[in-house]
Amino acid sequence: MTDHAMESLLRPAVELYTVGVCAGAAALCLHSPWAVALSPEIGAGMAVAYTAFGLKRLNEARVVLRYRRNIRRLPRYSLTSRQIPVSNKRLFMGRGFLWTRLHTQRLVEAQDPALARYVNQSAAYQCARRLERALEKAPFALSRLAQFTAWDSPFNPVRPLPPVGGSPLLHGVEPHEGEASLPLGERVGHTLVLGTTRVGKTRLAEVYITQDIHRQKPEVVVVFDPKGDADLLKRMYVEARRAGREKEFYVFHLGWPEISARYNAIGRFGRISEVATRIAGQLSGEGNSAAFREFAWRFVNIIARALIELGRRPDYLQIQRHVVNIDALFIEYAQQFFAHHDPQAWEAIVQIEGRLNEKNIPRHMIGREKRVIAIEQYLAAKRIFDPVMDGLRSAVRYDRTYFDKIVASLLPLLEKLTSGKTAQLLAPNYTDLDDPRPIFDWLQVIRKRGIVYVGLDALTDAEVAAAVGNSMFADLVSVAGHIYKHGVDHGLPGVYSSAEKLPINLHADEFNELMGDEFIPLINKGGGAGIQVTAYTQTLSDIEARIGNRAKAGQVIGNFNTLQMLRVRETATAELLTNQLPKVNVQTRTLVSGATDTADPDAHTDFTSSSQDRVSSTAVPLIEPAHIVSLPKGQMFSFQEGGQLWKVRMPLPQSSNDDAMPKDLQELANHMRESYNANAGNWWTSAGGAPTVDFNPETPPPTRKRQY
Structure with a gap:
């Protein structure tokens, strides 16, 4: 087959004719060698020769038959979580092959209308599907027939295809698939996974996360899940427990604060100015909003510096409290400052406060507390200089009405982060020893090689989810800068900084919902600190719409070295991959026939005819956007290692017997399923079902507190 100008696998398996002849000849040579004028010894030798040649032709026929079968239906491929291979050098993706010019050639050949009988399903298969539709509401006796034809078993000759859609041609063009993997060294260049809704992105994330949890050297695993996928949470905990790492497992969930860990996004910093940057960075900086954002940054920075001088750890609740009422912070800081530098100041301040009335209060200080005005006048008279005090004085000297207007853009953000029970999670009380919910920060998690599930409850409140996600990303950028400069263990007693990087695997599902300006430096410079981002989203337009700037969206995409694309519905998204691929030459065959008569009556030839098979070469794209649009669920193209396609x-999941969770996490997963309908449209359930947990649907929402 390989000696011809064109490979042809979509054809009758004519090799079987040779196999039949060889089998008959071998039998004849063994049973009746005299019939072909052979001695018994020579007949036995000829039988061996015929058998060897027949086996060779049988193997060639097997290749053709296997190829024709795969074109219509791929073999089932499913694994339990225990069967997912874990390597310290490569990241397992599934089964596949390196796409080359040969596969493009086979794909072009399979689309030939003359070969449709090998590509389309048989008439019996189509008749069985029509029968199932016709008997859908038939009496029970007849419906049994439909159940038989729909029986999902290899013994069923008209077995239905798995509900994955798409074109099986795209993977069936290679009958000899093998294990597909990505070198772990490539992950630090970050990975972007694109795919439309319900085509397997979360399942792919489960495969990657399972490997990250089980590696020989424990790695940090952080998963951002805006939707709140109960199966993903369950899978993470089960794998952490199976790896013996359940003590390092944290659950942070905005929708279930009763059992969630607590986290202060602005409680840890290298420089005080980072507090203001993380908060003000989430405000709009377009057009006239830029000036308001700069003022908000300065005002938050003043408050943060004052809180640090007072010995307090900043959090969103304190920032909001003092944005609304800066006077209390000004008085409190003045008390501490005068107690150390001018103990006699309060007597003079009290005297000034007693002389104040509506007539001698400056116009710009109207509405302020009299004590604030008295402190300001005393400081102006004494000419005392202190950086923090000067900042607070500049804030209180603003006209109250004007001040409220210029912080108007800051207050909605702080309200999102401090309303209801969210405040308990984002502004934890460090002195409350009766609260068993742990408080974590990213540097602590990294040092412990922790596993963190972050559920942002975006389906309930997308605004708060985006604000919290941006805060976490900003905090991670700060931690990455610290690790890049000093190492993971910098500052610990008796520990010296190590040049070895600790892999920090960051999985961001629906990351377009969380992304802001903080995400760009995270993927741009985070690799130097060992951060390996795997981001999952639907389309390029999602990224651009979230950022609001096409150039910045291109900047984000340009920082992902590995591109993995499942089925997408947007042509521009598909072209992100196809435009980076070269064109290849494929061969096409053309049948040419003709006849020519002669006008010479004396000629001995009345006409001439010719029949030709012409093979020509044409340049076509390696793959086209239409191929990506027609991918079945659970399949993808991976563009990696600088140009390999x-x-x-990916493997379909199989349930196992070790999927056990604590009771309160079971309750959480149960209510996540009910609230978010996370299992709707799970395409893999036909392969044995996604792992499930048995718990009582009548159980009330989780209220018991527990530490993980």
Whole structure:
């Protein structure tokens, strides 16, 4: 087959004719060698020769038959979480092959209308599907027939295809698939996974996260889940427990604060100015809003510096309290400052406060407390200089009405982060020893090689989810800068900084919902600190719409070295991959026939005819956007390692007997399923079902507190 100008696998398996002849000839040579004028010894030798040649042709026929079968239906591929291979050098993706010019050639050939009988399903298959539709509401006796034709078993000759859609051609063009993987060294260049809704992005994330949890050297695993996928949470905990790392497992969930860990996004910093940057960075900086954002940054920075001088750890609740009423902070800081530098100042301040009335209060200080005005006048008279005090004085000297207007853009953000029970999670009380919910920060998690699930409850409140996600990303950028400069263990007693990087695997599902300006430096410079981002989203337009700037969206995309694309519905998204691929030459065959008569009556030839097979070469794209749009669920193209294109199908999950969770996490997962309907449209359930947990649907929402 390989000696011809064109490979042809979509054809009758004519090799079987040779196999039949060889089998008959071998039998004849063994049973009746005299019939072909052979001695018994020579007949036995000829039988061996015929058998060897027949086996060779049988193997060639097997290749053709296997190829024709795969074109219509791929073999089932499913794994339990225990069967997912874990390597310290490569990241397992599934089964697949390196896409080359040969596969493009086979794909072009399979689309030939003359070969449709090998590509389309058989008439019996189509008849069985029509029968199932016709008997859908038939009496029970007849409906049994439909159940038989729909039986999902290899013994069913008209077995239905798995509900994955798409074109099986795209993976069936390679009958000899193998294990597809990505070198771990490539992950630090970050990975972008694109795919429309319900095509397997979360399942792919489960495969990657399972490996990250189980590696020989424990790695940090952080998962951002805006939707709140109960199966993903369950999978993470089960794998952490199986790896013996459940003590390092944290659950942070905005929708279930009763059992969530607590986190202060602005409680840890290298420089005080980072507090203001993380808060004000989430405000709009477009057009006239830029000036208001700069003022908000300065005002938050003044408050943060004062809180640090007072010995307090900043949090969103304190920032909001003092944005609304800066007077209390000004008085409190003045008390501490005068107690150390001018103990006699309060007597003079009290005297000034007693002389104040509506007539001698400056116009710009109207509405302020009299004590604030007295302190301001005393400081102006004494000419005392202190950086923090000067900042607070500049804030209180603003006209109250004007001040409220210029902080108007800051207050909605702080309200989002401090309303209801969210405040308990984002502004934890460090002195409350009766609260068993742990408080974590990213540097602590990294040092412990922790596993963190972050559920942002975006389906309930997308605004708060985006604000919290941006805060966490900003905090991670700060931690990455610290690790890049000093190492993970810098500052610990008896520990010296190590040049070895600790892999920090950051999985961001629906990351377009969380992304802000903080995400760009995280993927741009985070690799130097060992952060390996795997981001999952639907389309390029999602990224651009979230950022609001096409150039910045391109900047984000340009920082992902590995691109993995499942089925997408946007042509521009598909072209992100196809435009980076070269064109290849494929061969096409053309049948040419003709006849020519002669006008010479004396000629001995009345006409001439000719029949030709012409093989020509044409340049076509390696793959086209239409191929990506027609991918089945659970399959993807992976563009990796600087230009290699892999065609991959991920394993379908199989349930196992060790999927056990604590009671309160079971309750959380149960209510996540009910609230978010996370299992709607799970395409893999036909392969044995996604792992499930048995718990009582009548159980009330989780209220018991527990530490993980």
